[in-house]
Amino acid sequence: MKTLDDLLGEGVSGRRVLVRADLNVPFDKSDPTVIADDGRIRAVLPTVVALRDAGARVIVCSHLGRPKGAPDPKYTLAPVATRMAELLGGPVAFADDTVGASAQAAVDALSDGQVLLLENLRFNAGETSKDDAERGAFADQLAAFAECYVDDAFGAVHRKHASVYDVPARLPHYAGGLVLREVDVLKRVTEDPDQPYVVVLGGSKVSDKLAVIKALLPKVDKLLVGGGMCFTFLKAQGHEVGKSLLEEEMVGTCAELLSTAGGRIVLPVDIVAATAFDASAEHSTVAASEIPADRLGLDIGPSSVALFAEAIGPARTVFWNGPMGVFELPPFAVGTRGVAEAITKIDGFSVVGGGDSAAAVRTLGLDESAFGHISTGGGASLEYLEGKSLPGLQALEESA
Numbered sequence: 001m002k003t004l005d006d007l008l009g010e011g012v013s014g015r016r017v018l019v020r021a022d023l024n025v026p027f028d029k030s031d032p033t034v035i036a037d038d039g040r041i042r043a044v045l046p047t048v049v050a051l052r053d054a055g056a057r058v059i060v061c062s063h064l065g066r067p068k069g070a071p072d073p074k075y076t077l078a079p080v081a082t083r084m085a086e087l088l089g090g091p092v093a094f095a096d097d098t099v100g101a102s103a104q105a106a107v108d109a110l111s112d113g114q115v116l117l118l119e120n121l122r123f124n125a126g127e128t129s130k131d132d133a134e135r136g137a138f139a140d141q142l143a144a145f146a147e148c149y150v151d152d153a154f155g156a157v158h159r160k161h162a163s164v165y166d167v168p169a170r171l172p173h174y175a176g177g178l179v180l181r182e183v184d185v186l187k188r189v190t191e192d193p194d195q196p197y198v199v200v201l202g203g204s205k206v207s208d209k210l211a212v213i214k215a216l217l218p219k220v221d222k223l224l225v226g227g228g229m230c231f232t233f234l235k236a237q238g239h240e241v242g243k244s245l246l247e248e249e250m251v252g253t254c255a256e257l258l259s260t261a262g263g264r265i266v267l268p269v270d271i272v273a274a275t276a277f278d279a280s281a282e283h284s285t286v287a288a289s290e291i292p293a294d295r296l297g298l299d300i301g302p303s304s305v306a307l308f309a310e311a312i313g314p315a316r317t318v319f320w321n322g323p324m325g326v327f328e329l330p331p332f333a334v335g336t337r338g339v340a341e342a343i344t345k346i347d348g349f350s351v352v353g354g355g356d357s358a359a360a361v362r363t364l365g366l367d368e369s370a371f372g373h374i375s376t377g378g379g380a381s382l383e384y385l386e387g388k389s390l391p392g393l394q395a396l397e398e399s400a
Contacts, residue, residue: 001396004047004150007174013055014112018146018171019047020163022155022376023062023080023117026359033079037362040155041084043376047152047176048088048115057110059145060084061098061118061163062153069125071097081117092117098124099141107145127162139166152176154183155354155377157392158384164392175396178376183393185373186384189351194316195221200308200339202227202322203356206250209322211386216319217261222311224266226300226324226335233258233267239289242273243296266311270301272325272332279329298332299325305338312342321353321382327360337364344370354378 007017021044028034035041044060051058065075081094093116095103106116121127126138139162143149149171151157156164157179167173189197197220201209206229217223225233228245235241236254258265267288273295274283285301286292300308305324312318320343324335340361343350350371352358355378361368368374375381383390 001393002172002174003180004050004152004174004176007148007150008050008054011054012051012148015056015148016107016110016146017051017056017058018142018149018167019044019051019058019060019176020149020151020153020156020167021048021060021062022153023060023077023084024064024155025080027079032074035079035083037359038083038087039358039362039374040376041080041087043178044152044176045084045087047150047178048084051150052088052113052115055112057112058115059107059110059118060115061121061142063122063127063156063161063163064120065122067120067122069122069128071119071123075120075122077117077120084115084117088115090115095119099138099145103145121161121163128159129162135162136166138162139170143167143170146171148172148174150174150176151392151396152178153392154179154375155380157377157390158380158388160391165395168395169398173396179393179396181373182375182377182381183384185351185375186381188349189317189319190219190385193219194348196315197317198222198224198312198315200224200226200312200318200320200322200343202229202324202336204228204245206232206247206254209382210250210253212321212382213257215386217257217264220264221315222266223261223264224308224311224339226268226304226308226339227322229322230268230300231297233265234288237267240291240293241297242291242293244271244273244291245296266307268300268304269307270303271297272299272301272335274298274332277326279331283331298329300335300339302334302338305335305342308339309342312339312346315346316348318343318346318348318350319353319385320351321355321357321378323356323360327364333364336360337366340364340366349373351375353381
């Protein structure tokens with residue numbers, strides 16, 4: 001696939017360049033106008049700056065959240081435009097629609113070296129439509145704004161959406177540095193990882209991670225399971241899990257995985273169990289086999305952190321996806337912090353697999369530079385590791 005460097009080598013001064021970014025940032029629960037983590041904005045800045053400084057007229061587009069194909073103030077990208085301008089140290093124009101009159105006027109008003117952010121792509125039903133014609137019609141409108149296209153939204157390349165899959169078929173297209181870096185890193189942890197290789201998985205559901213577990217289990221030395229998904233595994237071992245998150249229909253699958261893993265799957269040995277899903281709830285550390293019937297597990301306990309750290313210590317490669325507990329609530333963030341700190345100490349290469357794991361690193365104030373790579377694409381990373389073909393990457397590899 002052609003790269004941003006190829007495009008810059010061709011010359012972009014005065015040309016309109018459509019940049020697909022992943023600006024799907026989280027907002028503060030107490031103030032929905034405040035961005036809680038601007039990591040995804042910062043991740044695309046090198047591409048935007050390179051194009052801006054080379055004289056391009058930069059048109060950035062992205063989705064945010066899951067609006068229903070129509071404008072919804074809850075999901076406006078306006079606060080993102082404000083934060084992007086702060087980080088760039090210069091103005092970012094904002095269109096209050098995606099392909100309508102405001103967007104067209106904003107595109108027409110761009111001068112060389114200026115940056116514009118379009119409103120949320122998912123305010124248009126065509127962006128996510130499964131109907132090729134509807135999706136294509138929206139892609140036609142987006143593509144008409146620009147002379148070339150750069151995809152630097154790795155977090156969206158697993159989606160067959162208009163801005164990811166259809167637009168590059170209509171314009172000369174290039175992969176941004178972020179996409180190239182993500183692909184290189186994921187190849188490293190799938191094709192020839194340095195051993196010992198340890199994978200740490202958390203998050204809510206086994207069903208969300210089942211395919212990646214099956215894909216990675218033959219390649220790893222240890223697979224450590226925490227988060228809400230560990231309770232289905234504990235149930236498969238015959239333990240009661242109280243009111244903890246449980247996928248009853250996955251218990252048999254977990255039992256089969258445990259029986260065939262040869263001891264490579266490592267589960268928590270103690271759990272922080274609370275009376276309610278609340279930071280102020282009464283809680284205590286109990287053995288993983290003795291969770292009270294009236295409590296739910298919200299974090300792994302200190303003995304589990306020590307056990308996981310012992311497994312992580314000798315690793316030369318670590319891939320981590322999913323927190324160990326409800327890290328957003330301080331009493332239940334200890335497990336995630338402890339495991340993350342253990343990962344930073346390895347003599348090797350570590351990858352934080354995007355999503356909640358990346359958010360946890362920043363929320364807990366951990367040193368981002370202590371990790372080998374922090375992905376911007378949780379779902380895309382997992383699908384790549386599963387061996388799936390990702391529509392966005394496929395589109396970049398094909399000729400326009």
